[in-house]
Amino acid sequence: MNKRKISSIGLIFTLLCFNLVSCGGTNDEPTPVAPLKVFATSVAGTGNLSSWTDAGGNTGIAAGDAVCQARATAAGLSGTYKAWLSDNTTDAYCHIQGYDGHTVSDNCGQITLPTAAGPWIRTDGNPFADTIDKLINNNQVFTPVRYDENGALIANLFYTGTDIDGTYGGLNCNNWTDGTVGASAGYGSTQGASSGWTDDGGISCSGAIRLLCFQTGTGGPLPSITAPASSKKVFVTSTTHNGNLGGLSGADAICVSRATTAGIANAANFKAWLSTSSPAVNAIDHLTSNGPWHRLDGVKVADNKAALIASGSTALFTAISQTETGAYISTQYYNVWTGTDDHGVGLVNNCSNWTDDTSGSQGQAGKATISDGNWTNWTSWSCNNLYALYCFED
Numbered sequence: 001m002n003k004r005k006i007s008s009i010g011l012i013f014t015l016l017c018f019n020l021v022s023c024g025g026t027n028d029e030p031t032p033v034a035p036l037k038v039f040a041t042s043v044a045g046t047g048n049l050s051s052w053t054d055a056g057g058n059t060g061i062a063a064g065d066a067v068c069q070a071r072a073t074a075a076g077l078s079g080t081y082k083a084w085l086s087d088n089t090t091d092a093y094c095h096i097q098g099y100d101g102h103t104v105s106d107n108c109g110q111i112t113l114p115t116a117a118g119p120w121i122r123t124d125g126n127p128f129a130d131t132i133d134k135l136i137n138n139n140q141v142f143t144p145v146r147y148d149e150n151g152a153l154i155a156n157l158f159y160t161g162t163d164i165d166g167t168y169g170g171l172n173c174n175n176w177t178d179g180t181v182g183a184s185a186g187y188g189s190t191q192g193a194s195s196g197w198t199d200d201g202g203i204s205c206s207g208a209i210r211l212l213c214f215q216t217g218t219g220g221p222l223p224s225i226t227a228p229a230s231s232k233k234v235f236v237t238s239t240t241h242n243g244n245l246g247g248l249s250g251a252d253a254i255c256v257s258r259a260t261t262a263g264i265a266n267a268a269n270f271k272a273w274l275s276t277s278s279p280a281v282n283a284i285d286h287l288t289s290n291g292p293w294h295r296l297d298g299v300k301v302a303d304n305k306a307a308l309i310a311s312g313s314t315a316l317f318t319a320i321s322q323t324e325t326g327a328y329i330s331t332q333y334y335n336v337w338t339g340t341d342d343h344g345v346g347l348v349n350n351c352s353n354w355t356d357d358t359s360g361s362q363g364q365a366g367k368a369t370i371s372d373g374n375w376t377n378w379t380s381w382s383c384n385n386l387y388a389l390y391c392f393e394d
Helices: 003-020 060-074 103-109 132-137 247-261
Strands: 036-040 081-083 127-129 157-159 184-189 201-204 210-215 232-236 270-272 300-302 335-337 362-367 379-382 390-393
Touching (some): 036 060, 232 247, 247 270
Parallel strands (some): 157 210
Antiparallel strands (some): 036 210, 081 210, 157 184, 184 201, 232 390, 270 390, 335 362
């Protein structure tokens, strides 16, 4: 073969390599698409959103969007951000997807209900939720939104006006134009999972609280959620019981039964998070192992016993809001018998050591949709109520 033919072949090969971007080990894979981001604002204000510094002359939900976008831009976050807010004409579910209207009555004004939004990670990189349909229909929250746009850890509430199903909850500071004491709004919590992130209660519109901001659009997949092989499981029971649990041993038997029925490995070693006064047993001492504990979805709850009773507002990494069946709690208030304070120590209200189911006796309960100290020490209730149990693998 002569030199002219060799040169021609070489030129053709070079052109093919240039066009196909595949020769010599060049990477032709597309750049992975990142998940979207969600954060609670570092700034706070009243329910009259037009009064916020970043409102930009807007009112109502538009003012909330302006605040979210301004905060994201200031923090160097790319993309479009909208506030998780509902008013009389638009549900938050529709709003963060760029639509007006309601989910139940008109599919956000679309032929079918839009479900493409998400998934989202917090600004610290940990996953918040998958696509919006799983967030709303399955109540699937991996970790609470407790970080602001700058990646700083915060603890507070945020305005939402939105129920657990993503729809208008009935209280919205008169469409986010009223910052007076007499007006009210629904709020979510930076410590909330399942319902607690959007529907944790009501508050006066005169209070200075935050906004919850979602990046809009469709993002890439969430980072993998895998519990280490050495981790132990923890769940809240799908079944509820009055205060007569058959004592501490009876409560443990319930945990074993629920784990066995669900086919969870090592089911015989599950124990209830419960304290008694006679005999004197603190819940933290009832557990002999030192974790770590993860939910069934692989999300960490606590690295060790010390993390279960950490002081402050972020006791748990996430709420124990998943049952032994794998389902997530779907109600605003899912109470759990504990008889235990946020230090893991027994309280006097324990339904007569968990043998009393009468209305005249009291038992301390925690709240399964919250990850701060209220997870174990929320309030006291009559022992004739039907509440769940926390079950820890020991």
